[in-house]
Amino acid sequence: LAMVTDDVQWLSVAGDKITVETDGKTKLRESLVAYFKSAGTVRSELEWVNATASRVAALERASWQRQSGPKSQSSLPAYEFRGELISRVYYYPAEKAARQ
Numbered sequence: 001l002a003m004v005t006d007d008v009q010w011l012s013v014a015g016d017k018i019t020v021e022t023d024g025k026t027k028l029r030e031s032l033v034a035y036f037k038s039a040g041t042v043r044s045e046l047e048w049v050n051a052t053a054s055r056v057a058a059l060e061r062a063s064w065q066r067q068s069g070p071k072s073q074s075s076l077p078a079y080e081f082r083g084e085l086i087s088r089v090y091y092y093p094a095e096k097a098a099r100q
Contacts, residue, residue: 045060
C-alpha cells in the first residue's frame with residue numbers, strides 16, 4: 001500500500017467492459033486482506049515485466065495447493081503510475097496455466 005496513491009483504482013478488464021473493483025487505498029487494502037485470508041497457500045511470481053514511462057505490464061503466475069493437488073493460473077496486470085506511485089491497476093482475466 002505504500003506504493004499506491006490514496007485514490008488508487010483497481011480495474012478488471014473483461015472483453016469490452018471495465019469494472020471498478022476498488023476505488024481508494026482503504027478499499028484496496030480491504031480487498032487484498034480478504035483475498036489473502038481466502039487464499040492461504042497462494043504464491044505469485046512475475047514471469048516477465050515490461051515498462052514504459054508511465055506504465056508497467058507483467059505476466060503474473062499464481063500457484064496454490066488444493067486437496068486435489070497443485071493449481072496455477074496466469075494473469076496480466078498493467079500498472080499506471082502517477083509520479084513514483086501506482087494510481088491505477090488494469091487486471092485482465094486469469095487463465096489456467098499449462099501443466100508443467
